[in-house]
Amino acid sequence: MTTIAVLGAGKIGEALLSGLLDGGRPAGDLLFTEKHAKRSAELTGRYGVEGVSVGEAAKRADVLVVAVKPQDIEPLLDQLVGDLAPGTLVVSLCAGLPTALFERRLPAGTPVVRVMPNTPMLVGEAMSAISAGRHAGEEHLDLVEELLGTVGKVVRVPESQQDAVTALSGSGPAYFFYLVEAMIDAGILLGIPRELAGSLIIQSAVGAATMLAEGGQHPVILREAVTSPAGTTIMAIRELEKHGVRAALLAAIEAARDRSVELGNAHEKG
Numbered sequence: 290m291t292t293i294a295v296l297g298a299g300k301i302g303e304a305l306l307s308g309l310l311d312g313g314r315p316a317g318d319l320l321f322t323e324k325h326a327k328r329s330a331e332l333t334g335r336y337g338v339e340g341v342s343v344g345e346a347a348k349r350a351d352v353l354v355v356a357v358k359p360q361d362i363e364p365l366l367d368q369l370v371g372d373l374a375p376g377t378l379v380v381s382l383c384a385g386l387p388t389a390l391f392e393r394r395l396p397a398g399t400p401v402v403r404v405m406p407n408t409p410m411l412v413g414e415a416m417s418a419i420s421a422g423r424h425a426g427e428e429h430l431d432l433v434e435e436l437l438g439t440v441g442k443v444v445r446v447p448e449s450q451q452d453a454v455t456a457l458s459g460s461g462p463a464y465f466f467y468l469v470e471a472m473i474d475a476g477i478l479l480g481i482p483r484e485l486a487g488s489l490i491i492q493s494a495v496g497a498a499t500m501l502a503e504g505g506q507h508p509v510i511l512r513e514a515v516t517s518p519a520g521t522t523i524m525a526i527r528e529l530e531k532h533g534v535r536a537a538l539l540a541a542i543e544a545a546r547d548r549s550v551e552l553g554n555a556h557e558k559g
């Protein structure tokens with residue numbers, strides 16, 4: 290039996306608790322910490338999971354999942370450090386925080402696994418990339434893969450790739466939301482009512498995503514299948530190319546990667 294404590298049951302922390310319960314973890318194996326008593330009582334009422342102090346979680350849990358905002362990490366580590374049992378696995382969901390930061394502050398030898406999740410965790414469709422710190426082994430990665438597998442897909446990456454992962458899948462959902470928003474605007478331009486334009490585009494996005502995820506075909510093949518000679522789609526593609534949409538995506542994702550590096554460096558210095 291492994292006791293798992295989620296430290297900071299906000300949006301991502303709650304989504305994980307809910308996913309773990311749906312995945313068959315008994316509520317008695319789970320704990321959470323939350324600053325506000327009202328929210329803590331609400332979560333216990335909703336999930337039957339016990340809310341405890343950070344110190345108590347550190348003493349009782351085998352796995353601590355850190356889901357506070359990166360800027361709240363220092364006070365949390367202060368609360369943790371005195372009570373952490375040796376060998377407790379620390380799993381950080383905090384964007385941009387290197388495993389070395391935890392290793393410096395926590396008792397020597399503490400295994401740390403860094404995760405970059407994304408918001409579709411809220412609907413059980415997260416893409417999470419995990420990386421082992423210096424003291425985390427295969428058994429720790431296996432366990433984290435199993436835990437996060439209840440709320441989506443999981444891949445293993447070297448920690449050096451986490452900034453690129455942040456730019457691709459961490460921020461990725463926002464790029465799709467942005468595209469959908471722009472396509473709905475195009476519907477308005479063509480005289481389609483907003484609600485109808487939303488339905489047309491969102492279902493097209495769901496359908497396209499399902500074909501990509503389940504069909505196993507490369508996106509180029511799928512796109513070519515709807516691009517008939519002298520047809521409507523190729524006229525649209527020509528405009529996308531003319532306006533440099535592909536180049537814009539390359540530059541945008543590179544800029545997001547650079548910002549992630551910059552934020553990580555700020556934590557290293559802080």
Ligand SMILES: NC(=O)c1ccc[n+]([C@@H]2O[C@H](COP(=O)([O-])OP(=O)(O)OC[C@H]3O[C@@H](n4cnc5c(N)ncnc54)[C@H](OP(=O)(O)O)[C@@H]3O)[C@@H](O)[C@H]2O)c1
Nearest residue numbers: 297299300301322323324356357358359361382383384406
């Ligand atoms: N949301 C995303 O898109 C996303 C994507 C990838 C990764 N992440 C990472 O996931 C983490 C959580 O993000 P989120 O969006 O779920 O944030 P959130 O909704 O603000 O949740 C964080 C929760 O932790 C609580 N908290 C802070 N310090 C605490 C402490 N010492 N003890 C107990 N509880 C504490 C906060 O309470 P207060 O509100 O009262 O401070 C809040 O309820 C972040 O590190 C973020 O980088 C988020």
